[in-house]
Amino acid sequence: MSIQSVNPRTGESFGPIIAPTTSAQVDSMIASAVTAFERWSLTSATSRAKVLFALADALDANTEKLVEIADAETALGIPRLTGEVGRTTFQLRTFAQALEKGEFVAPSIDSAVDAPLPQGHPKFLKTLRAIGPVAVFGASNFPFAFSVLGGDTASALAAGCSVVIKAHPAHPQTSQLSFDIAKKALIDAGAPEGIISLGHGFDFGKSVITDPRISAGAFTGSKAGGRALFDLAQDRECPIPFYGELGSVNPVVVTSTALSDVNAFAGAYLDSLLMGNGQFCTNPSVLFVPDNAEFINAVQEQLSHREPSPFLSEATKSLHDKNRADVISKTSARLLQGKSAPTQGFFSSPAVLVVSAQSVLTHPEYLATECFGPTGLVVTYSHSDELHAVLSKLEGALVGCLFSQNISTAEELILNALASKAGRVAFNAWPTGVAVTAGQNHGGPYPASTSSLHTSVGTSAITRFLRPVAFQGLPDESYRAVTADTVKGK
Amino acid sequence: MSIQSVNPRTGESFGPIIAPTTSAQVDSMIASAVTAFERWSLTSATSRAKVLFALADALDANTEKLVEIADAETALGIPRLTGEVGRTTFQLRTFAQALEKGEFVAPSIDSAVDAPLPQGHPKFLKTLRAIGPVAVFGASNFPFAFSVLGGDTASALAAGCSVVIKAHPAHPQTSQLSFDIAKKALIDAGAPEGIISLGHGFDFGKSVITDPRISAGAFTGSKAGGRALFDLAQDRECPIPFYGELGSVNPVVVTSTALSDVNAFAGAYLDSLLMGNGQFCTNPSVLFVPDNAEFINAVQEQLSHREPSPFLSEATKSLHDKNRADVISKTSARLLQGKSAPTQGFFSSPAVLVVSAQSVLTHPEYLATECFGPTGLVVTYSHSDELHAVLSKLEGALVGCLFSQNISTAEELILNALASKAGRVAFNAWPTGVAVTAGQNHGGPYPASTSSLHTSVGTSAITRFLRPVAFQGLPDESYRAVTADTVKGK
Incomplete structure (x- = not known):
């Protein structure tokens, strides 16, 4: 060909x-x-x-x-x-x-x-x-x-x-x-x-x-x-x-202390998620947040103003659209969407799918589906046992992140859970952006x-x-x- | 079972x-x-x-x-x-x-x-x-x-x-x-x-x-x-x-300068070859020597006095005997043998198979057959082009050795040829004996x-x-x- x-x-x-x-x-x-x-x-x-x-x-x-x-x-x-x-x-x-x-x-x-x-x-x-x-x-x-x-x-x-x-x-x-x-x-x-x-x-x-x-x-x-x-x-x-x-489904864990300004946090999340049309292997694939309606509303509101960007190729768009449709059809995810996509060229509307930790625990296969493109999964959790139960189901990842105001025993457990799954663990930083330096590690357990x-x-x-x-x-x-x-x- | x-x-x-x-x-x-x-x-x-x-x-x-x-x-x-x-x-x-x-x-x-x-x-x-x-x-x-x-x-x-x-x-x-x-x-x-x-x-x-x-x-x-x-x-x-x-077929290259005392060298070769009944992954599997009848005679004479030792198990003996018979049946190798094996227990008579480099070049598969046990292959070469032609046919090995009185350009080429195939290269030392130290490397290209x-x-x-x-x-x-x-x- x-x-x-x-x-x-x-x-x-x-x-x-x-x-x-x-x-x-x-x-x-x-x-x-x-x-x-x-x-x-x-x-x-x-x-x-x-x-x-x-x-x-x-x-x-x-x-x-x-x-x-x-x-x-x-x-x-x-x-x-x-x-x-x-x-x-x-x-x-x-x-x-x-x-x-x-x-x-x-x-x-x-x-x-x-x-x-x-x-x-x-x-x-x-x-x-x-x-x-x-x-x-x-x-x-x-x-x-x-x-x-x-x-x-x-x-x-x-x-x-x-x-x-x-x-x-x-x-x-x-x-x-x-x-x-x-x-x-x-x-x-x-x-x-x-x-x-x-x-x-x-x-x-x-x-x-x-x-x-x-x-x-x-x-x-x-x-x-x-x-x-x-x-x-x-x-x-x-x-x-x-x-x-x-490829990698990268977990980002947010504790309640990091959500003091839901609007700023929602904006930063969408910036990382949609950078380069989400076509980064270090994309914040799954965001774990405490069950917080205010934050979800902020994401919904800000996402509705976001414009679609072109995919790298028709193949990238097709695979993304198929994977996103799969996750939506198999979950009871709530779909939040950005502006609609033009019909010419290779575009899709940005989207965030919101599911509960309980739902993910019933169907952990959603966690293994990488929607390479402008689609994020937000998993809401109600307590730390639930969070750890979901984290333990993750596949190997390139990077895991923790957002929290401080690090006490609960956060230490999260850092270690992330390190057991990922090659890099970032504290209060989004996963996108990989510095070329001696201390870097861009890799991780399979399939990362x-x-x-x-x-x-x-x-x-x-x-x-x-x-x-x-x-x-x-x-x-x-x-x-x-x-x-x-x-x-x- | x-x-x-x-x-x-x-x-x-x-x-x-x-x-x-x-x-x-x-x-x-x-x-x-x-x-x-x-x-x-x-x-x-x-x-x-x-x-x-x-x-x-x-x-x-x-x-x-x-x-x-x-x-x-x-x-x-x-x-x-x-x-x-x-x-x-x-x-x-x-x-x-x-x-x-x-x-x-x-x-x-x-x-x-x-x-x-x-x-x-x-x-x-x-x-x-x-x-x-x-x-x-x-x-x-x-x-x-x-x-x-x-x-x-x-x-x-x-x-x-x-x-x-x-x-x-x-x-x-x-x-x-x-x-x-x-x-x-x-x-x-x-x-x-x-x-x-x-x-x-x-x-x-x-x-x-x-x-x-x-x-x-x-x-x-x-x-x-x-x-x-x-x-x-x-x-x-x-x-x-x-x-x-x-496992590994380990090459040992001998230049003419190393054969000033053929009797001493033949004895040292047989000691390394037959140590532990030859059941070492670092056994001197293939010895490359200049075409030198005196050395072969010395090996033959000394081998005839060597006693068989027991194999580790019946399975080890069977595999060894099968591989040795294969190599003998497929080559025109000259067979030198030690004392005959008792019928009780798991013994085989020690053996050295002598072939020419030309013969090995026609059937390089002999070089890939590890006779794990008291059997060595001696390949006689007439000039360095022939030696390098055979070395280039070797599979990956744990160790390669060079015996020579000095290191000039010809020996440098041999050292580099061995290094391209092996994880360890020993100079004027037999391959058996692996020191546990920081500078050691026990590994090498596949299948070593x-x-x-x-x-x-x-x-x-x-x-x-x-x-x-x-x-x-x-x-x-x-x-x-x-x-x-x-x-x-x-």
């Missing part, structure tokens, strides 16, 4: 028709990725850092062109997209700085101990080696920060891996332009030919993840698509790590992530593509033969 | 007949593991360390009893088994010391940065939380160090997990006695009831790894058994990390390990059972609510 850009604001196709990548092309891309890997993986971390800085500079220099085509394809708007390019280049530079400091990649020495067994042991030089060529699947909702040159590609390159990237079909031209800029910048900065390659089409993705020459996969997207790729990666004769971020031990945001993301190799008894003067990096003493 | 101990030296059954664990018992064990996890995972690292020290002391105090029953069940001999108990308790104490120092487990602070996006960010407290109740599968060849209280159980307990253990059917009494001693020591030291439990039988293992309350699995054993469990763990509705060590990012030996093994949780914007005075451990400043 051919791929063409579609304007989400109008539903009209535009631009070149892109043919899916052929199997001969896949084979040649992966062969180049293998050759590039052999050189890149043995390049020193400081040299890799230089290349990443050059890549960031090239993207910054082309921000305007990149944002223009991305807005036409995603309708996310110029300000948001400009910020996203900035975040992407900040991320590349942060990874480069980590490499310069030797973080994550520096080999370390465990000196010999001359003693009888089991205390005694020979000398070890513990190195970290890039895992091999990596397959990266671009996400629809972040055409820059989680796409061709997003966190997955940045961390794989930082680790010393070559990358074969599948463009997301909802922004093929943005993907191609990002790729062309990046490829030139990488080669100009001295990276090997074949260090990155880009392909299009569903079959391309399947071919790449099942190719025995590919050593890891990274994906951000839907639970169905991510699970299918995860299964392919695990069913291989030689299974490989697959870092999938498969297929690997809850790892984060896809922040410098630790690099570790996903590094495997340890311990060199035993190697003379000091031969360290250079097995690592291009400066060795840390024990 | 009931389980009973068998004396490998005679083939005779002895001791109690043990019924497989029933599904009602499995359910109750896992329920207790969940309850225990809730308390143990929130116990401070220093308190967990105290419990691990107590556990080590209890095992040491019972060494004689443990070794006696283990020798009857495994025929590994009193000296080796006594050393193995020492290694097991050293391992527990090493993990406890790491916990006391805050290694791996200490939360860290990433202070807020007051700046515009993307540079600015709120404060994060990054904690590591135990992943949940863990399933551990005991290995046959290390009744202590990789069994009920081996590295997997030790690292899971250190991380804060409760553990449900499947006993290996080849040493059920050793497993039960280890467990009884451990359970009493753990509870006496203040660990929660249900922190460990032990079950028997094939169906028990399947039930545990597929139970939704189990959060990770760890296994050391055969490729077939490990892959089956890995597949079960990945096919779950909620897949879990599965740390399987599935199902997770090449992790080691199952050494303190880093603890990280397999910890997942990060980032707390965003939490006031300092509430850190105690979410971590029992001392916080490290950034």
